[in-house]
Amino acid sequence: xxxxxxxxxxxxxxxxxxxxxxxxxxxxxxxxxxxxxxxxxxxxxxxxxxxxxxxxxxxxxxxxxxxxxxxxxxxxxxxxxxxxxxxxxxxxxxxxxxxxxxxxxxxxxxxxxxxxxxxxxxxxxxxxxxxxxxxxxxxxxxxxxxxxxxxxxxxxxxxxxxxxxxxxxxxxxxxxxxxxxxxxxxxxxxxxxxxxxxxxxxxxxxxxxxxxxxxxxxxxxxxxxxxxxxxxxxxxxxxxxxxxxxxxxxxxxxxxxxxxxxxxxxxxxxxxxxxxxxxxxxxxxxxxxxxxxxxxxxxxxxxxxxxxxxxxxxxxxxxxx
Amino acid sequence: xxxxxxxxxxxxxxxxxxxxxxxxxxxxxxxxxxxxxxxxxxxxxxxxxxxxxxxxxxxxxxxxxxxxxxxxxxxxxxxxxxxxxxxxxxxxxxxxxxxxxxxxxxxxxxxxxxxxxxxxxxxxxxxxxxxxxxxxxxxxxxxxxxxxxxxxxxxxxxxxxxxxxxxxxxxxxxxxxxxxxxxxxxxxxxxxxxxxxxxxxxxxxxxxxxxxxxxxxxxxxxxxxxxxxxxxxxxxxxxxxxxxxxxxxxxxxxxxxxxxxxxxxxxxxxxxxxxxxxxxxxxxxxxxxxxxxxxxxxxxxxxxxxxxxxxxxxxxxxxxxxxxxxxxxxxxxxxxxxxxxxxxxxxxxxxxxxxxxxxxxxxxxxxxxxxxxxxxxxxxxxxxxxxxxxxxxxxxxxxxxxxxxxxxxxxxxxxxxxxxxxxxxxxxxxxxxxxxxxxxxxxxxxxxxxxxxxxxxxxxxxxxxxxxxxxxxxxxxxxxxxxxxxxxxxxxxxxxxxxxxxxxxxxxxx
Numbered sequence: 057x058x059x060x061x062x063x064x065x066x067x068x069x070x071x072x073x074x075x076x077x078x079x080x081x082x083x084x085x086x087x088x089x090x091x092x093x094x095x096x097x098x099x100x101x102x103x104x105x106x107x108x109x110x111x112x113x114x115x116x117x118x119x120x121x122x123x124x125x126x127x128x129x130x131x132x133x134x135x136x137x138x139x140x141x142x143x144x145x146x147x148x149x150x151x152x153x154x155x156x157x158x159x160x161x162x163x164x165x166x167x168x169x170x171x172x173x174x175x176x177x178x179x180x181x182x183x184x185x186x187x188x189x190x191x192x193x194x195x196x197x198x199x200x201x202x203x204x205x206x207x208x209x210x211x212x213x214x215x216x217x218x219x220x221x222x223x224x225x226x227x228x229x230x231x232x233x234x235x236x237x238x239x240x241x242x243x244x245x246x247x248x249x250x251x252x253x254x255x256x257x258x259x260x261x262x263x264x265x266x267x268x269x270x271x272x273x274x275x276x277x278x279x280x281x282x283x284x285x286x287x288x289x290x291x292x293x294x295x296x297x298x299x300x301x302x303x304x305x306x307x308x309x310x311x312x313x314x315x316x317x318x319x320x321x322x323x324x325x326x327x328x329x330x331x332x333x334x335x336x337x338x339x340x341x342x343x344x345x346x347x348x349x350x351x352x353x354x355x356x357x358x359x360x361x362x363x364x365x366x367x368x369x370x371x372x373x374x375x376x377x
Numbered sequence: 378x379x380x381x382x383x384x385x386x387x388x389x390x391x392x393x394x395x396x397x398x399x400x401x402x403x404x405x406x407x408x409x410x411x412x413x414x415x416x417x418x419x420x421x422x423x424x425x426x427x428x429x430x431x432x433x434x435x436x437x438x439x440x441x442x443x444x445x446x447x448x449x450x451x452x453x454x455x456x457x458x459x460x461x462x463x464x465x466x467x468x469x470x471x472x473x474x475x476x477x478x479x480x481x482x483x484x485x486x487x488x489x490x491x492x493x494x495x496x497x498x499x500x501x502x503x504x505x506x507x508x509x510x511x512x513x514x515x516x517x518x519x520x521x522x523x524x525x526x527x528x529x530x531x532x533x534x535x536x537x538x539x540x541x542x543x544x545x546x547x548x549x550x551x552x553x554x555x556x557x558x559x560x561x562x563x564x565x566x567x568x569x570x571x572x573x574x575x576x577x578x579x580x581x582x583x584x585x586x587x588x589x590x591x592x593x594x595x596x597x598x599x600x601x602x603x604x605x606x607x608x609x610x611x612x613x614x615x616x617x618x619x620x621x622x623x624x625x626x627x628x629x630x631x632x633x634x635x636x637x638x639x640x641x642x643x644x645x646x647x648x649x650x651x652x653x654x655x656x657x658x659x660x661x662x663x664x665x666x667x668x669x670x671x672x673x674x675x676x677x678x679x680x681x682x683x684x685x686x687x688x689x690x691x692x693x694x695x696x697x698x699x700x701x702x703x704x705x706x707x708x709x710x711x712x713x714x715x716x717x718x719x720x721x722x723x724x725x726x727x728x729x730x731x732x733x734x735x736x737x738x739x740x741x742x743x744x745x746x747x748x749x750x751x752x753x754x755x756x757x758x759x760x761x762x763x764x765x766x767x768x769x770x771x772x773x774x775x776x777x778x779x780x781x782x783x784x785x786x787x788x789x790x791x792x793x794x795x796x797x798x799x800x801x802x803x804x805x806x807x808x809x810x811x812x813x814x815x816x817x818x819x820x821x822x823x824x825x826x827x828x829x830x831x832x833x834x835x836x837x838x839x840x841x842x843x844x845x846x847x848x849x850x851x852x853x854x855x856x857x858x859x860x861x862x863x864x865x866x867x868x869x870x871x872x873x874x875x876x877x878x879x880x881x882x883x884x885x886x887x
Contacts, residue, residue, distance in 0.1 A: 116806075230394075233394050233395065233396075234429045236387070236394075236395055237395050237396050237398055237429065238398070238429075238433070239387055240385060240387040240388050240395055241398040241400065241432065243385045243386070243387050243388075244385055244388075244400060245400060245401070245508075248384075248385075251386070272387075275386050275387055275389065276386050276387070277386075311469045312469050312472075312473070313433075315433045315434075320506040321434065321503065321504055321505060321506040323401075323432075323433035323434035323505065323506055324433060324434075324472075324473050324476065325433035325434075325473060326426065326427075326429070326467065326469045326470040326472075326473050327429075328467065328469060328470075338394065342393055342394070346394075347391045348389060348391055348392040348394075
């Protein structure tokens with residue numbers, strides 16, 4: 057069910073939610089969190105809502121979508137409430153804010169937050185430079201960005217690194233989980249030799265590839281070469297050098313990976329790129345600070361600053377970690 | 378197993394995202410053409426692959442009498458996956474899995490077939506790199522266990538020293554009484570050491586069952602009242618709405634108590650009643666379960682504390698259904714019970730005097746499994762008699778399936794200008810019932826087998842203790858009378874209601 061509420065305010069929206077609950081008993085499920093999606097109003101808003109609805113099947117939640125409309129317009133607050141089949145296992149409230157209200161997302165969201173439940177903020181596209189101090193980010197216990205989904209992914213990752221605060225996370229990191237898991241389980245098996253160096257290949261503008269290289273550098277404490285591939289998107293391959301030969305995980309087509317280890321047959325492994333809904337569901341599973349991500353990000357920043365010299369080096373910010 | 382856990386620089390205990398992926402291995406299924414294999418095992422294996430939890434190079438071997446080639450077997454797996462898998466079908470995942478499908482034709486008593494199997498497994502080690510790690514899933518009647526285990530042993534397939542691990546997975550029934558259970562354990566343990574034996578009780582793989590432990594031991598407000606001071610009684614129910622058509626071969630002479638109470642219900646009871654384990658390590662967990670099973674016994678006289686029934690034909694939910702005696706394959710004078718209820722007492726300080734009622738049945742009102750902890754009434758009610766007339770007893774219910782979750786029942790004032798208190802319920806449901814990403818019980822259990830993680834599998838001691846509880850009841854039933862008929866679609870025979878009424882209790886309608 058979709059209910060449009062043009063030119064309204066949060067009190068009316070709240071009243072509507074209570075009314076729907078009483079009238080239909082439609083929202084009897086326990087909600088475990090409030091997910092605030094902050095985005096520009098437009099076509100892409102729906103994609104984000106769909107992903108959130110999917111994720112809500114695992115994590116029943118209230119989804120509040122803050123869609124910022126034209127700033128140069130009269131102040132206006134349109135709301136849309138979706139429940140039942142149109143909202144997965146969640147209840148979705150889309151808030152469209154125009155004019156001076158466009159920057160008032162946080163104050164419009166606040167009255168609609170679930171009592172006591174954790175709050176997760178998600179910027180599916182462009183994110184504020186410092187998510188933790190953004191008005192919506194400040195409300196949230198966890199802040200999800202997606203640097204790969206911005207116009208300048210590496211630039212976005214630089215911002216993430218410069219402003220990291222506990223509770224930050226990025227879907228570029230989430231997309232890596234299957235790669236990391238595969239590599240970790242490859243090293244679970246004998247021979248337990250030390251990795252001496254590593255190479256990571258991937259698209260030039262792939263923040264996931266950068267983070268993977270940084271994670272390997274951080275946890276293996278060895279030099280990691282980051283090779284920029286001209287073809288294909290995302291991560292292409294990883295190679296870990298050991299005395300007996302390299303452990304290689306190669307994914308040429310974005311779907312199937314091949315794992316090769318010395319003395320063992322070549323193994324194929326399904327390693328498809330993860331969809332946003334999967335990544336989001338993974339993110340919602342944990343609401344504490346992701347220390348491993350923080351370490352990888354810090355390492356990436358160090359490597360990146362050292363390598364590019366003064367060109368893209370940013371002023372080190374206090375409180376960056 | 379332990380060696381693989383040696384300092385891996387890419388593993389960090391703070392890293393909670395990394396899933397546990399099984400090491401290189403294969404699963405060999407005996408009885409691969411059976412229902413369980415098609416509906417549960419093969420789909421679960423695909424779902425695991427789809428979630429990226431199976432190792433690259435994983436292999437699946439089917440063993441059965443059919444005259445199939447690897448491709449035919451692949452086709453069978455494909456159809457099972459298409460029809461029953463819970464996660465969406467992905468061609469690239471399927472292709473990887475299909476590459477590892479092998480089929481070995483033969484009967485269980487054919488040594489040649491086992492040699493072929495040994496060769497196939499060896500080839501897999503070389504081609505797919507399964508590293509000598511193989512799990513044998515015996516989805517076959519227990520009568521065939523000795524032959525198959527013998528076959529595995531003589532062909533050298535059970536050789537634990539070959540560098541990899543060899544594990545065996547067996548399904549219920551784990552015997553039909555204490556004696557046969559011991560015999561079965563002996564046969565299995567002759568070939569596989571106990572730490573390589575994984576007994577599947579699929580209830581223990583369910584999220585909600587694991588949630589009992591989380592609810593009890595991670596929270597502050599349940600544990601203080603989790604004892605005889607506050608708990609009046611406990612009802613554990615597993616009801617099915619289906620009948621036994623087509624299952625006579627397995628069920629006739631076995632009955633509901635052996636089929637369900639001995640394993641599922643007593644395990645659920647153990648989890649509900651056990652003390653807090655020192656840790657969640659398999660050993661600590663099993664120690665507590667064994668302790669509580671040791672303290673438990675069925676309450677006598679059985680004539681008053683147990684009930685059994687057999688469903689009669691009639692109309693159930695808009696369909697005409699036959700009674701048990703009319704189902705094909707059952708003797709016309711079969712005394713196999715399709716409904717069983719027993720009263721168990723746990724003799725320790727926490728539970729003295731609290732009856733645990735365990736019931737299960739076929740062709741009952743609806744399909745439901747739940748654990749209801751019913752609390753005592755408040756010692757004093759400062760209301761008029763009339764205002765609390767409709768107030769029942771507080772209850773905490775773990776809904777195991779379907780509609781997994783927790784329900785709490787308590788009294789609340791009815792809106793209006795008179796003080797009137799009535800029972801209301803508060804529900805928690807994780808929405809898991811309809812998520813595609815929560816693992817099915819078999820997925821979790823198969824993965825645990827491959828990882829060698831034994832927490833969720835009952836050991837031989839627990840099996841034997843459960844039989845010790847049930848055996849006296851079965852002996853009493855065998856010697857006295859026969860099951861009482863009950864209407865299909867009802868909640869069991871009248872004697873079941875009387876059984877609780879004697880203690881002033883009443884079955885919940887789940």
